[in-house]
Amino acid sequence: MFANFRLSFAWLHTWFGLVLGFVLMAAFFFGSLSVFDREIDRWALPETRIEPQPMPSFDTILASRFAEIAAPEPEELAAASKRSTQPLPEKLKPALFGAYTTHRDPVLDVFVGFEVPNSTLPNDLAYGSVVIDPRDGRKLPKDRLALGSAFFYPMHYSLHFTWYDIGMWIVGLAAMAMLAAVVSGVVMHRKIFREFFTFRPGKKLLRGTLDLHNLTGVVALPFHFLWALSGLIIFAGVYFPVFDKMLQPLVEQHEREEARHTGLDAEPSGVPGTLASVDAMMIAAKDHWVSRGVPGEVGYLQVTHVGSSNAYVSIYRDSTDRVATAEGLHFQGSTGRVIFEDPPTGAAETVNGFLTGMHLQQFRHWTLRWLIFVGGLLSCVCITTGFIFFVEKRKHVHARQGTSGSRWVDALAVTTVTGMMVATLATLVMNRALPEDLANRDLWEKSTFWIAWLTALTHALWRSAAVLQARMSKAWAEQSWAIAALGAVAVVLNAATTGDHLGRTLMAGYWPVAGVDLMLIASACAAAIAARKLRARAAEVVPVNPEVPDYA
């Protein structure tokens, strides 16, 4: 587009990085929190502060829970009625039962897929679900929000903007921009290996910021690239639904071949049938894994073609000991006989499974889990320093010209960096401050998040007026103080409302809650230190005629 290759890449890096960087902050910040989503769940749902549990009995506990799920969730039903060419019947027929747990889950997700008749999609299902305590099958109230796995986790890939999956498409484009930013960043900075070791914080803010941007960019380069890429690959079917929308003949041919080869029917028989003991099948599966030298627990259980004579039960070994690859055993529902065992996957599918498994981390490896968390935070630092560099480089010129570009960028940067933390912590505080039996408690918590974020945006816009005079916006320091205060309040409220203060959780070695509390304290301290430094810097006198070097 410009005179040369590097200038074109610099344009791409600056503008895509800036516009989609605000989205990327949400993806990487909430993605980092999602690394510990189950732990945040325990903190937010005190009644689930128990040890992880194995898959409970199907025959005595799960079967009756499945039977009680009478209909899909309202939003699932609304979406399904749009996919159906005719009005949906009053009552939908259950077609699939599923129960999913991991080595970090004390509670169990139990869901039923209901057949959507006259759908435009093949084998279309709409889902209804409950969360249960696997020890006794007790259902947890629907309006208790699992903050980690049900709010922060979907936020990082959908922004909770579910209308036509728009949020997922925005995050997908942002992930693509991340990949392009990595490529263009490498092209722009030819001294890439020197940048590994270059950080001059003592120099001018502009130079130190760019050093830190380059350093975090280069040090975590494989992380930035692989997490953006694997995130896209996980949703390949959403971003490029080529097979569903266009290549149906190949899909149908494959399904027929697979059904013939595996003995697992693609369609229900239409003849009613009954299920043999699924507990016996789970025992058989565990024995089989022991005999194969890979003993394990049941991670995922699924009944397909529920109520039909050709129903089958699929039992998957949990993925505690490996990055990916589903290892399923499939039983005939009516007899409990093994019909089929998943063979090892082919090379391309194994690579796909590895990238997916690496991103989702269902394996048990705490060192890697922490490294991935640190990787996510390094991405956040890289994006944040990109924003600051953009503003610092231009604000003097903009101030002289009387244009407001860097003011708006600074306000949005404050909103997506400190503002996002303020909103997150406000939600944690509200989670502990609201009465336990409040109706629609989840709605209150979600509203808190969005209202706090909007407040942070308003505050940032107001304070950013200083940037017009090339001064630093006080919003950075003030929101850092808010983070410090909210973090401390959250820890105190957790101790006050549940009695699980750090003394107790640390003594008991209950890391999910102790870890969140320690992280809150660490964040509060870091924010307080940052706030003091920012205040000192904001008070600095602006040089009358500053030199604006060209580093990029």
Added chain:
Amino acid sequence: MATATQSSWHVIARVCASIFGSYAFTWGFIALGASSLIIGGTAFHEASSLTSMLGFLVYLWAFCWAFIAASLARVWVVLAGGGVVMTLAGWWLSRSIA
């Protein structure tokens, strides 16, 4: 940083090519690639995994190329035109088995 030497319409056309042109090109790549592989005897999941994964790298290449290629017309011809041609070829191949 470069000073813009191009009109804003040119920049918009580049950005649209990089986002939408690359999408069409990648769609075509997956459609034609997967159909050819499957008809050539590759297992369905191998073909779909491989082309879906490579698709994002193809998109990345196309996305960057849309900015560095000298001729904007060529960018649109290759990305949108190539995408349409590959999509039609993939569609035709997938129907040829029935």
